[in-house]
Amino acid sequence: MNPTLFEIGVATLMVGVSIGLIVWFLRDMRAASERRMMHMLTRAGVDREVAKQGDTETITHDVRSRCRRCRSEGLCDRWLAGSVEGDNGFCPNAQLFRGLPKAAGSIAL
Numbered sequence: 001m002n003p004t005l006f007e008i009g010v011a012t013l014m015v016g017v018s019i020g021l022i023v024w025f026l027r028d029m030r031a032a033s034e035r036r037m038m039h040m041l042t043r044a045g046v047d048r049e050v051a052k053q054g055d056t057e058t059i060t061h062d063v064r065s066r067c068r069r070c071r072s073e074g075l076c077d078r079w080l081a082g083s084v085e086g087d088n089g090f091c092p093n094a095q096l097f098r099g100l101p102k103a104a105g106s107i108a109l
Helices: 004-042 050-052 061-071 075-080 094-098
Strands: none
Touching: 004 050, 050 061
C-alpha cells in the first residue's frame, strides 16, 4: 500500500471521528440544557403541561436560547440539587419563570 494513501485514509478517519465527537458533544450539551430548563421550571412550580409544550407563548425560543447560552451550568446543577441556598436569581430566565402559571402545590421560590 502506498504510504501516502494510508496517511490520507488515517487523516480522513481522524477528521470523521473529530466531527462525530463534536456533534455528540453539542447534542449532549443541548440535552443537558433542556434537562436543566425543565428541572428549573418544575422547581419554580410551573405547571408541567405548560413546561412540556415547547411551542407555547410562555416558553419561547428566547427562553431556550438563554438557557443554552447560560454560563452558570454548574451553579444551576448545584441549586437544582439543593446544594446551594437562596433563590434562582443567577438564572437568566428566573424572572420569567416566576411569572409563568403555577401548578397546584408548587414550590415557592
